[in-house]
Amino acid sequence: MSPPGGIATLPAMSEPAPPAAESPLDPEQRLAAEAEADSVLVLAGPGTGKTTTLVGRYVHLLEQGAAPARIFVSTFTARAAEELRGRIGARLETRGGDFDAERFRRMPIGTLHGMALRLLQRHPPPGCPRFRVFDEQACSRVIARHRLYLGDDVRKPTDVFGAYKDRLMSPAAALAEAKVRNDATLVEAAEAYGRYQRALAEEGGFDFGDLIMELVRGLEEDEAYRARIAGFFDHLLIDEYQDINPAQERMLRLLRSEGARLWAVGDDDQCLYAWRSADPAFILGFETAWPDPALFRLSRNYRSSATIVNAAGALIGANRRRHAKDQVPHSASRLALTIAGLDDDEDEADYVLRVVKGLSGRGMPWNEMAVLYRAGHVGSRIQIRLAEAGIPLVVRGAGEFWQLGPVRLTAGLARLLSNPQDMDARAMLGHGKRVDKLLQQAPEKIDADVPWPALCRQVGRLVSATARPPGEEGLQWRDLAFTAADLAAECGTVAAFIALMEEQRRSLRRAESGGDAVVLSTIHGAKGLEWSAVVVAGCEADLMPHESSPDLEEERRLMYVAATRAKRWLVLSFAAERRKAVAPSPYIAEMLSGLDEDQIRYHDPQSRARLHAGPPQPVKADGPLRLRPELKVSSGMRKGRAPSKRTRF
Ligand SMILES: Nc1ncnc2c1ncn2[C@@H]1O[C@H](COP(=O)(O)OP(=O)(O)OP(=O)(O)O)[C@@H](O)[C@H]1O
Numbered sequence: 001m002s003p004p005g006g007i008a009t010l011p012a013m014s015e016p017a018p019p020a021a022e023s024p025l026d027p028e029q030r031l032a033a034e035a036e037a038d039s040v041l042v043l044a045g046p047g048t049g050k051t052t053t054l055v056g057r058y059v060h061l062l063e064q065g066a067a068p069a070r071i072f073v074s075t076f077t078a079r080a081a082e083e084l085r086g087r088i089g090a091r092l093e094t095r096g097g098d099f100d101a102e103r104f105r106r107m108p109i110g111t112l113h114g115m116a117l118r119l120l121q122r123h124p125p126p127g128c129p130r131f132r133v134f135d136e137q138a139c140s141r142v143i144a145r146h147r148l149y150l151g152d153d154v155r156k157p158t159d160v161f162g163a164y165k166d167r168l169m170s171p172a173a174a175l176a177e178a179k180v181r182n183d184a185t186l187v188e189a190a191e192a193y194g195r196y197q198r199a200l201a202e203e204g205g206f207d208f209g210d211l212i213m214e215l216v217r218g219l220e221e222d223e224a225y226r227a228r229i230a231g232f233f234d235h236l237l238i239d240e241y242q243d244i245n246p247a248q249e250r251m252l253r254l255l256r257s258e259g260a261r262l263w264a265v266g267d268d269d270q271c272l273y274a275w276r277s278a279d280p281a282f283i284l285g286f287e288t289a290w291p292d293p294a295l296f297r298l299s300r301n302y303r304s305s306a307t308i309v310n311a312a313g314a315l316i317g318a319n320r321r322r323h324a325k326d327q328v329p330h331s332a333s334r335l336a337l338t339i340a341g342l343d344d345d346e347d348e349a350d351y352v353l354r355v356v357k358g359l360s361g362r363g364m365p366w367n368e369m370a371v372l373y374r375a376g377h378v379g380s381r382i383q384i385r386l387a388e389a390g391i392p393l394v395v396r397g398a399g400e401f402w403q404l405g406p407v408r409l410t411a412g413l414a415r416l417l418s419n420p421q422d423m424d425a426r427a428m429l430g431h432g433k434r435v436d437k438l439l440q441q442a443p444e445k446i447d448a449d450v451p452w453p454a455l456c457r458q459v460g461r462l463v464s465a466t467a468r469p470p471g472e473e474g475l476q477w478r479d480l481a482f483t484a485a486d487l488a489a490e491c492g493t494v495a496a497f498i499a500l501m502e503e504q505r506r507s508l509r510r511a512e513s514g515g516d517a518v519v520l521s522t523i524h525g526a527k528g529l530e531w532s533a534v535v536v537a538g539c540e541a542d543l544m545p546h547e548s549s550p551d552l553e554e555e556r557r558l559m560y561v562a563a564t565r566a567k568r569w570l571v572l573s574f575a576a577e578r579r580k581a582v583a584p585s586p587y588i589a590e591m592l593s594g595l596d597e598d599q600i601r602y603h604d605p606q607s608r609a610r611l612h613a614g615p616p617q618p619v620k621a622d623g624p625l626r627l628r629p630e631l632k633v634s635s636g637m638r639k640g641r642a643p644s645k646r647t648r649f
Contacts, residue, residue, distance in 0.1 A: 025053060028296070032296035035263070038262070038291055038292035039290030039291055040293075042265040046561070047303025051239060053265065058071060058091075069232075073239075074110060078110070081109055081114065084109060088109070092104065112244075113211050116214075125214070129204065133205070133207075146196070157192060157196070158207070165207075165212070166209065168216060212251050216251055230257045236252060237263050240528070243272070269319070269557055269560055271554070284323065299326055303567055305333035306332050311591040314594025314595075318556060322553075338601045344576065347575065348382070348537060349381045353385050356371075364532060366391070367519070369519070370533070371519070372526050372536050372562045373520075374538060374562075375538065376404055377404065377480055382520060384483075393517050393519070394517045394518070394519050396526070406467075406484065408428050408430065409438060411501070413459050414459040414497075417446060434466050438462065452491075453492065454489075461485075531567065532566075532568050533568065534562070538575070539559075540574045542582055543585070544585040588611060
């Protein structure tokens with residue numbers, strides 16, 4: 001097999017590595033870190049050192065005499081918060097003096113939800129009931145026990161209820177809104193929300209959304225309580241400000257009511273959580289929303305090559321609702337961006353495998369490579385192919401193959417039918433209307449006494465038949481159900497299948513803790529991270545922008561975040577056919593418009609031809625579906641067994 005275009009001449013290994021994380025601040029960063037205004041927004045693009053500047057701000061405040069316990073630092077995820085704590089701690093340690101690592105671990109650095117929990121536990125507001133925190137699993141159990149499924153189960157009930165809480169809406173307010181809009185689906189959701197809140201209260205549980213709701217309630221209802229709590233802090237440092245939602249904004253507003261200074265960093269172009277009520281309007285309107293505002297910009301991109309900065313700039317420039325930003329690439333590298341137009345998803349997976357092997361062969365560590373995608377099913381084919389080749393990999397975001405909905409249903413149901421006592425299999429199935437229906441249909445539609453491979457195929461068919469809505473999502477659903485059934489059948493016995501799943505989970509955990517592994521991630525899961533080489537897979541017209549998304553600007557931001565994770569080498573790959581003929585994503589052309597010819601490399605002549613070809617011929621409505629008739633089942637996924645023959649349904 002020939003190496004993919006570009007690898008042979010890849011100068012990546014000979015280029016200097018980017019500087020270490022805590023480089024001294026540049027003049028723009030220093031100005032922002034030392035700002036005096038009451039409300040500061042550092043607005044800057046990816047890789048400009050926003051997080052680095054936040055660390056610098058913390059150190060600066062300490063140098064000015066601030067007490068660490070009075071500096072509240074928040075970021076978006078618990079993982080990011082721990083990384084931030086580690087970075088600040090390392091910086092303080094190098095300053096010497098009397099740094100006490102144990103004490104520093106207790107300083108208020110966390111997510112806004114985590115901070116709300118901490119305040120509620122240590123200083124409960126008047127009227128706050130005793131509570132236990134219910135994680136997502138516990139909440140799903142409440143939903144299952146009370147059968148709070150929604151007719152439209154495309155969105156999980158926990159997400160729907162969470163969205164009300166992100167907007168600080170009580171069940172009564174949600175119901176009133178639904179009635180005003182005269183929308184039966186919304187009325188059903190609001191009523192289920194009310195029952196959910198009652199069920200949580202009976203069990204003494206708060207879910208994550210309740211934590212901020214309850215703190216805000218306490219702060220708003222009791223002035224003395226608010227004054228006491230807000231009085232704890234002199235400084236609020238907020239990372240990823242573009243992703244805050246109305247409930248979080250209210251919490252910050254209340255926490256600074258005793259005069260704390262607000263200092264936030266963010267990038268409106270990286271707001272990815274509109275579906276969780278994040279609203280770019282908060283960052284766009286910062287200067288009118290807060291007192292004594294000051295806006296700082298960082299213009300030097302320390303992460304990416306000039307090629308990547310230019311291509312990403314051309315892309316995001318097409319969005320209208322944004323602050324324009326100039327970015328100067330620190331690295332002058334014009335290393336070409338690679339476009340790979342592949343036949344189909346199998347071909348794409350083969351290509352990605354050749355790319356990572358090629359880079360590794362040239363000395364790049366696995367953990368400097370990532371494959372990012374908009375939708376989990378794009379990653380699953382690549383995941384299987386890399387795993388079978390024995391490449392160490394970590395799957396981040398909602399995308400681990402065995403966690404995908406149709407895969408869980410197929411594997412769980414086949415196992416359960418083969419052994420009704422298999423509790424893990426029951427847990428894999430989860431709960432919901434679709435699960436109830438499957439369990440109801442299974443006894444009459446499936447002959448469970450046949451050998452394991454035949455059982456798997458029957459289950460694959462049954463699960464695939466639950467696909468909906470019509471269209472691509474249904475096709476993806478069926479494809480994944482068949483893939484899972486195929487993999488399970490190939491194992492020969494249920495015991496071998498369970499062993500395969502366990503081994504894969506173990507190897508994922510090993511890779512995660514060991515560190516040196518290629519990252520496969522949804523774009524959402526890649527936020528804030530960086531790698532030397534990034535392949536953005538599935539760059540197709542119906543996936544990027546995703547055809548079901550109502551927000552095209554957010555879709556473009558997703559592509560932007562994906563592309564800007566790359567330091568030196570960026571590949572955009574697309575398949576000409578993914579169960580139907582598809583055109584390349586329009587975002588590819590937008591990115592290329594920012595580049596000169598010498599900054600673009602096509603994997604092969606066909607890639608260029610495919611990119612510039614017109615839209616694909618529509619698939620005949622009555623034409624046969626290409627429902628993975630043949631899957632090369634991975635040898636590496638079934639340790640110790642010879643590569644299998646292809647399976648046909
Ligand atoms: N002053 C500097 N000198 C050299 N390198 C720097 C400097 N500031 C930041 N960097 C490097 O630039 C890279 C990006 O920094 P950082 O993660 O802080 O950016 P960011 O703006 O928060 O990015 P994103 O918005 O994509 O999360 C890191 O590798 C960091 O070490």
